[in-house]
Amino acid sequence: MTHTIDQPEPAKPASFAKLWHQNQHALGGFVCLHVPDHHQADDIIQEVAELSAEKFEQYDQARPFIAWLIGIARNRIAQSYREKGRRPIVYSSEVLDSIANAYTTMQQSDDDRLDGLRECMAKLSDRHRRVVELRYARQMTSEHIAEQVGCSPRAVTSMLQRVRNALRICVSRYMEAQR
Amino acid sequence: MTPENTPHDIPRHIEEQLALYFDNQATDAVCKAIHDWLEEDPANAQTFAEFGTIERMIYCAQKQEDASAIFALLQEAEDNAQAQTVVLDREPIALTDAQWNKQDDPVTLKTALSVLGYAGLQTARRHAVAIASIAALLVVTVTLGVVLINNNQDNTEPSIAEQTVDDAPTPAPSPAASLPIVATLTNERDAVWDRRPGQDLYAGQRFTLTQGFAEITTQRGAVAVLEAPATIELLSGDNALRLHTGKLFGICETQASKGFLVLTPQMEITDLGTRFGVEANGYSTEVHVFEGAVSVVPSSATAEVEPTLVRAGLSAAAAIDARTIVKTELNAQGFDALQAAPIKLRGTGQGLAAGQPDPNWQLMTANGTQLSQPIALPVAFHRAYRQTRDDEGGLQGAWWLQVVPEQQPTEQRQAVIHLIQTEFELATDLAPESTRLAIACAVDDYLEAIHINGNRVTELGTKIGRMHHLTIDQHLVAGRNTVMFEIKNKWNDPKQNPIGLYVRWHLLPDATVDVFER
Numbered sequence: 068m069t070h071t072i073d074q075p076e077p078a079k080p081a082s083f084a085k086l087w088h089q090n091q092h093a094l095g096g097f098v099c100l101h102v103p104d105h106h107q108a109d110d111i112i113q114e115v116a117e118l119s120a121e122k123f124e125q126y127d128q129a130r131p132f133i134a135w136l137i138g139i140a141r142n143r144i145a146q147s148y149r150e151k152g153r154r155p156i157v158y159s160s161e162v163l164d165s166i167a168n169a170y171t172t173m174q175q176s177d178d179d180r181l182d183g184l185r186e187c188m189a190k191l192s193d194r195h196r197r198v199v200e201l202r203y204a205r206q207m208t209s210e211h212i213a214e215q216v217g218c219s220p221r222a223v224t225s226m227l228q229r230v231r232n233a234l235r236i237c238v239s240r241y242m243e244a245q246r
Numbered sequence: 247m248t249p250e251n252t253p254h255d256i257p258r259h260i261e262e263q264l265a266l267y268f269d270n271q272a273t274d275a276v277c278k279a280i281h282d283w284l285e286e287d288p289a290n291a292q293t294f295a296e297f298g299t300i301e302r303m304i305y306c307a308q309k310q311e312d313a314s315a316i317f318a319l320l321q322e323a324e325d326n327a328q329a330q331t332v333v334l335d336r337e338p339i340a341l342t343d344a345q346w347n348k349q350d351d352p353v354t355l356k357t358a359l360s361v362l363g364y365a366g367l368q369t370a371r372r373h374a375v376a377i378a379s380i381a382a383l384l385v386v387t388v389t390l391g392v393v394l395i396n397n398n399q400d401n402t403e404p405s406i407a408e409q410t411v412d413d414a415p416t417p418a419p420s421p422a423a424s425l426p427i428v429a430t431l432t433n434e435r436d437a438v439w440d441r442r443p444g445q446d447l448y449a450g451q452r453f454t455l456t457q458g459f460a461e462i463t464t465q466r467g468a469v470a471v472l473e474a475p476a477t478i479e480l481l482s483g484d485n486a487l488r489l490h491t492g493k494l495f496g497i498c499e500t501q502a503s504k505g506f507l508v509l510t511p512q513m514e515i516t517d518l519g520t521r522f523g524v525e526a527n528g529y530s531t532e533v534h535v536f537e538g539a540v541s542v543v544p545s546s547a548t549a550e551v552e553p554t555l556v557r558a559g560l561s562a563a564a565a566i567d568a569r570t571i572v573k574t575e576l577n578a579q580g581f582d583a584l585q586a587a588p589i590k591l592r593g594t595g596q597g598l599a600a601g602q603p604d605p606n607w608q609l610m611t612a613n614g615t616q617l618s619q620p621i622a623l624p625v626a627f628h629r630a631y632r633q634t635r636d637d638e639g640g641l642q643g644a645w646w647l648q649v650v651p652e653q654q655p656t657e658q659r660q661a662v663i664h665l666i667q668t669e670f671e672l673a674t675d676l677a678p679e680s681t682r683l684a685i686a687c688a689v690d691d692y693l694e695a696i697h698i699n700g701n702r703v704t705e706l707g708t709k710i711g712r713m714h715h716l717t718i719d720q721h722l723v724a725g726r727n728t729v730m731f732e733i734k735n736k737w738n739d740p741k742q743n744p745i746g747l748y749v750r751w752h753l754l755p756d757a758t759v760d761v762f763e764r
Contacts, residue, residue, distance in 0.1 A: 092302055092306060095299075095302035096299030098302075099298045099302045099305075100294060100298035103267060103268055103272065159281070159285060165288045166294060169295035173295075180303060188307070204505060206483045207486075211481065211483075224265045224266065224269045224271070225265055228261055228262075232261065
């Protein structure tokens with residue numbers, strides 16, 4: 068029986084775990100645009116994770132990893148639409164390419180964005196934070212959130228979009244400041 | 247194209263469509279309006295992409311359990327040269343390409359069963375537990391299972407369309423509705439209901455327990471034990487319910503279950519990782535905290551009010567229309583039958599520094615028929631998983647290690663199976679048949695199965711990148727128990743593809759020990 072401890076080899080190619088960690092939210096964002104239901108999106112992201120892990124040897128490290136992931140995700144999303152007999156929201160291949168390119172050109176990694184999101188979330192009002200928690204952590208519908216916070220479901224839907232937009236702008240400014 | 251970090255203005259009518267779209271209320275008209283907007287200007291695609299990323303990140307940030315933090319630590323450990331290589335003196339179980347690609351390949355099963363024979367004999371020698379033959383194990387493998395919290399399917403249950411909810415304040419599930427399962431009926435004793443619930447419970451369902459006891463487990467693992475008479479309503483989300491009247495004992499021992507929300511007519515009670523009792527009689531509500539803490543807000547509070555923190559050893563009460571919470575010393579009368587303390591187990595790497603061998607866990611590998619000698623597992627990193635509670639007995643680490651057999655693999659071998667084993671003692675005053683093993687784990691690449699005392703109790707097929715929660719309620723014995731994790735990992739170059747296991751777990755002697763086994 069031998070039991071030795073080796074040092075990792077220097078300058079090895081990026082591992083799947085590292086690349087996945089850096090790009091998973093961007094991939095999630097792409098999937099989420101086509102499949103707004105987070106549970107369904109989770110399933111598709113998981114399938115992309117499995118496929119990409121299995122085929123990682125085929126990944127050309129000269130290309131952006133997110134572009135490779137999105138290529139896999141596009142096929143899986145299309146398959147999901149076919150299985151459900153639904154029409155995709157984005158049916159123009161040109162628009163689809165534009166969206167995919169937008170993710171490829173994003174400069175910062177998910178870690179930077181996550182830091183920005185944390186800072187920006189701290190700037191939300193208590194009421195907005197509560198609505199975000201009810202929606203995303205407790206996954207309540209707008210109807211149930213409306214019962215909790217005392218307003219109409221329509222107001223909750225609008226409030227959530229205002230929060231998304233505020234966070235989008237805030238995170239963009241945060242990342243601009245980091246450059 | 248608008249630069250990535252320059253926020254792009256959005257017309258108001260598009261904001262409204264996006265609001266509906268991300269709120270899952272998209273109609274064809276909404277989708278068309280968004281698509282037309284996307285076609286107008288490529289910069290809009292950038293904005294749309296930013297929304298998608300933000301939407302996803304908020305969702306992930308709010309989810310309590312995300313194994314990505316563990317994978318981040320894996321990378322950090324590798325970068326800091328903390329990941330380690332263990333050289334084996336024999337080959338691990340190797341899988342061909344076909345076996346790797348087929349989760350339930352019979353050869354994999356056969357190999358695992360041959361390993362089980364060894365593990366079972368070990369257990370038998372130690373504990374005189376009757377060990378089934380290989381044939382019997384095959385039957386066991388096919389017929390026995392575990393309660394998988396996130397995968398609880400019962401084909402005998404009536405469909406949503408067959409369930410009736412007549413006086414519920416929220417709409418009954420309609421045949422067209424595709425409502426999510428929010429909780430599971432996990433145990434009963436002498437239970438009599440106004441309407442018999444199915445095992446799967448859906449948002450909007452309301453039930454009255456008129457006699458006996460029942461245990462409901464939310465999708466995130468929070469356990470609510472009810473004592474009749476009690477009326478409850480299942481809420482949307484995966485970790486909340488409304489207690490209209492009656493007595494409930496809440497147990498939130500896992501990180502995922504933290505945040506369990508119990509609404510009563512007078513209070514909104516949010517668990518902060520604890521064990522607590524709630525009693526509601528229609529006119530007032532009392533909450534009693536036995537461990538940890540809960541956050542309480544009066545339901546009738548009209549403005550934003552600061553939640554009242556109620557810690558262990560305290561009770562709190564609110565009467566009808568109350569705008570404040572009154573705290574008192576713990577008054578636990580009436581909850582004796584419903585509470586029982588869990589037994590905590592050591593997680594992976596718990597209490598150890600990086601590089602230290604863990605005396606409680608060993609790597610076992612096999613060449614098909616025999617396990618090698620146990621190899622102590624050095625902890626690859628030791629940092630608190632950022633979402634792990636420190637009060638579970640200390641910081642917890644995980645193993646991410648590279649396993650290299652001295653015999654090099656052949657080209658046909660695409661994956662290997664590793665077996666990681668530990669033992670724990672089940673106190674003799676606990677009834678093994680009513681004790682449950684609650685596990686939260688993340689694995690690189692896949693957790694194929696868990697073996698309890700030589701019994702392959704489940705075909706898991708867990709997925710990389712996710713934290714999995716499951717509860718095992720079979721094959722535990724009084725005294726020493728052996729648990730083995732069967733991990734499948736892609737072969738390629740093992741030095742670039744370490745296996746990993748992170749486990750956080752505890753024994754539930756069953757909140758239901760007194761209630762359901764008496």
